[in-house]
Amino acid sequence: MSTPSLLILPGDGIGPEVMAEVVRIIDWFGEKRGLKFDVTTALVGGAAYDKHGVPLSDETMAKAQEVDAVLLGAVGGPKYDVLDFSVKPERGLLRLRKEMDLFANLRPAQCFDALADFSSLKKDVVAGLDIMIVRELTSGIYFGEPRGIITEGNERVGINTQRYTESEIRRAAIAAFELAMKRNKKLCSMEKANVMESGILWRDVVTEVSADYPEVELSHMYADNGAMQLVRAPKQFDVIVTDNLFGDVLSDCAAMLTGSLGMLPSASLGAPMANGRPKAMYEPVHGSAPDIAGQGKANPIACILSFAMALRYSFDEGAEATRLEQSIENVLADGVRTADLLADEGVTPVSTSGMGDAILAAL
């Protein structure tokens, strides 16, 4: 097989600094483990807007379609708040998701032993937490038409449309059941079937798909109750599958339970390409954190763990992914902390590149 290709899109805010550490890790794998990647770097979000007047150029979009995997930092910032909706940084990200058809967004919410104290939740509620949220990423109210702000009589009306086809629901459900099979064989599907017809269809289709996975224990939960249960007793869950909008809110809620947002990666996967690899984009769950951008304070771990997910899901290098994840756990166990992880007094935070140094040393 030819050298696998990566497109790196650092984006805005802390994106470039955390991605710089990922690049060092990628280089390490090339030098020490013979895992070479053909790396291209390009702009996305506000950075692309500043250069090209759009949050994602057609060239970059084409490149993303071509490579084996995309690594994205983060997009957005207050500077771009005034921009028209159609060119906001987020549109670049949404275009990538939509045009690459990355329907399955995998968001692990995992509580790291060394950091359990750092959660706002009681330690026994979150220690050992390991949930995987599968969020549908290419449809629902994010993309449904009609949408917009129209004028009716003498007032404005804001409209968005939630729209799910059976096959859109089915492929997300299959992705979730497959993951559940590799984990603890428990899947909880969340919607509002009590008030939304799209939720009824969601529940129907997920139930249909479950016939092919008799070993997986399927349950259904209303999304509002889901939010409650995540807060009350998150360890009751193994895999959760839900739509684009509920997934946005619930996965952020779940992420914050772990107390270590700067630690959480995500993978967005689509259909297999000609070479058998899925279309894929990997990005940290955290945002662009404009308040600390450029100060070397950001925690690069979420972005590095996103690369670990790429090793596992795109390049079938599960053992190397585990090696990287294990190095990170060791570094944390040694007490190395970026500023966001400083619960204890008396520990001096390392910088973004200091954390990169520590992980490279542990590797």
Place this chain on the structure above:
Amino acid sequence: MSTPSLLILPGDGIGPEVMAEVVRIIDWFGEKRGLKFDVTTALVGGAAYDKHGVPLSDETMAKAQEVDAVLLGAVGGPKYDVLDFSVKPERGLLRLRKEMDLFANLRPAQCFDALADFSSLKKDVVAGLDIMIVRELTSGIYFGEPRGIITEGNERVGINTQRYTESEIRRAAIAAFELAMKRNKKLCSMEKANVMESGILWRDVVTEVSADYPEVELSHMYADNGAMQLVRAPKQFDVIVTDNLFGDVLSDCAAMLTGSLGMLPSASLGAPMANGRPKAMYEPVHGSAPDIAGQGKANPIACILSFAMALRYSFDEGAEATRLEQSIENVLADGVRTADLLADEGVTPVSTSGMGDAILAAL
């Protein structure tokens, strides 16, 4: 003024048992405080379906329009899961909200001192928590058209529509600013203006309304970040205003932070009636809890506190409301607990009516 009128709709599951305790409290106010109410009782939800084949009869709907306030228990249960969408128990509740035009749903998330240990969050994160969530309740994706499950090609498509007019947003915003003025003058508005046009309009209109409330410090937050911040540091909030769907999920998330779901009331308010009182319905935040229904285990406090909200918001009896709330705090401070509140070993739970007895004694 003539005797104020109440319509009591106990509903399903634990609804009737918790409402029975409210009726005893209402009687106490009539006998001891000269606050007489003209009380009618009727069916809603599954109970109404069983009797009338619909989750709310036209007679009951008409009665609800006529009275000074409605008190509702809870609706729904597994028995009704098989029913067609149009006659599900929830439709009864939604019809009341819509036809009474109860646009402002007030959901306090308050952590009771005596119960702070019972939260899944660390005590210092939630002790003293006192947030008010104002959820728009008559529009958005709950009611927008078109909606339904259609067939396109050879597959089904589930459709719902989020639709907000400027005036719908404005009246909810005004309700929230008014509350903020009576509280700590901080309002946070939550939407997804980065991906939804209806969110852009929401943000615009809330910002416009803020011009009339220069004393209130207004902030905007994306709803996914809102879920995170509620988990991370809920005490940063005073009043939150958000749409129907985000309000559903975020208010349940906030409710669970307090650790005492069986304690949380809500008020749904509409426009003033001819007598100056707002159209109003009061209900506990908890659901019908079919698993414990009929066993005398349910905590009646949320429903009793909903009546306290009625005293305050419908009948201008703030002092009497405080008297009732204070009695409940005293009972809790004395260690009286229903089964849902049993964090400590060695405490024997009281029954639903036992809690009613204790509150009456404290009054």
